[in-house]
Amino acid sequence: MQTQKTFNQWPLKKLLPALTLPMALTSMLLLSGCNEQAAINTEAQPEVPQTSEATAASEVEPDSSADTNELDTGEQVSTRNQPLSIDWSRIDSGQKPVATEDFTYPFELEGDSVKSQAKFSDISPKQAQHSLTVGMASNEPLEKLLDQLGDSYLSHKFSESEAKLIVYTTPNVKPSQHDYVIAHEFAQGLTLPIEIIPQPKTEDLESTQPDDQ
Known part of the structure; x- marks a missing residue:
């Protein structure tokens, strides 16, 4: 009686094609599923919102044009269009004068x-010693002078x-x-x-210049 061949008795070359096809189909299905999942994750990823600090900075950013307009509206008061005399009582320091021979100078008379x-x-x-000392403080009354002179x-x-x-x-002083x-x-x-x-006007200076021949 002829016996039926079992699974283990099948030749290997006949079993390989039968096993390869199901494995290939399974791999294709798994790969397709991964690609679809990746696409879903990419589409579902939300946009990164601005931070609260960036949003607040954009909302409170000042308008520089407004500040410029406000600065431009201020008008400088000119003193050149009227006669002007210095009020020296507003310049004086109130300090009592000291005789030069009684003053102790910070610069040595024989110094370099x-x-x-x-x-x-x-x-x-002696004059140089006095000039150096006074010169170091010569700007002291300038601020009060400028307050009166203006432009x-x-x-x-x-x-x-x-x-x-x-x-x-200017000539008006x-x-x-x-x-x-x-x-x-x-x-x-x-x-x-x-x-x-006071200095003469520019046109007065030009009128005193000799004409070019």
Whole structure:
């Protein structure tokens, strides 16, 4: 009697095709399922919202144009369109003057700075010693002067040879001179001469220039 072949008796070459096809189909289904899940996750991912700090910053960001407009509306008061005289009572420090021979100067008479100043300004060492000391405090009355002069102020300088403060102004300011007593401890009690010198108008200067031939 002819016996029926069992599963284990099938040749290997006949079993491989039968097993390969189901495995391939299973792999394709699993791969397809993974791709669909990835697409779903990508589409479902929400957008990252702005942080509360960024949102608050955008809401409270100031309008710079508004500030500019407010600054531009302020009008500067000019003093050039009227005669002007310095009120020296508003400039004075209230300090009592001290005689130069009674003052103890911070610069040594034989020091290098005094010798250099004397040579540069062509003055005596004693004058140079006084000029250096007064010059260090010569800006003290300027702020009060500028409060009165406004835009009539042009420039200023300290004359080392005369130990004097010279202030140049527009023509509407009345020329004047005044002895200011320094209050700063560096030169306290020393006298600083101040001279106000108005400058001629530009057109007046041009009219005095010779014509080019």
